[in-house]
Amino acid sequence: MNSFMDFFWLLVWSFFFVAYLIILFQIITDLFRDKDLSGWWKALWIIGLLVFPFLIALIYLIARGKGMGERHLAAVQSAQAATDQYIKSVAGSGGANAADQIASAKALLDNGTITQAEFDQLKAKALA
Incomplete structure (x- = not known):
């Protein structure tokens, strides 16, 4: 690279190449x-992407772009729902889980392991 313009155009073309790879x-x-x-059909699209990469990518984005966005949104929502469900299961919050916490605290109270005041604290914490 002998000049700044050579470096600049290298950066520009590198950007477009990386953008194309992402697409x-x-x-x-x-x-x-x-x-x-x-x-x-999937095989034909892949073969087309190998033979005429820019043209087929452009055709795909025009012809199937709306469905592509909808499928991506559905995948993101599914992942978000799975993440939320996992967090709820690990954090121990929720209606059925609160009942379990109160039941285990009641068992501790019945065994004499905790006092009535401690039971009331655990109950309030589970219901919060």
Whole structure:
């Protein structure tokens, strides 16, 4: 690189190449995420991406872009729901879990392990 402009154009083309790779991986991910598309159509899209990468990527984004966004949104919502469910199970919050906490605290009270004041504290904490 002999000049600043050579370096600048290297940066610009590198940016476009990385952007193209991101789009390409998004398309491939969407192809395998789509349950309505048969395996043969998926194979044809992949072959097309290998033979005419820029043209087929542009056609794919135009023809299937709306569905691509909907499938991505559904995947994100599914992951969010799974994460929320996991957090609730680990954190121990929720209606059925509060009943379990109160029942275990009642068992401790009946065994004499804790006092009535401690039981009331655990009960209030479980209901909060």
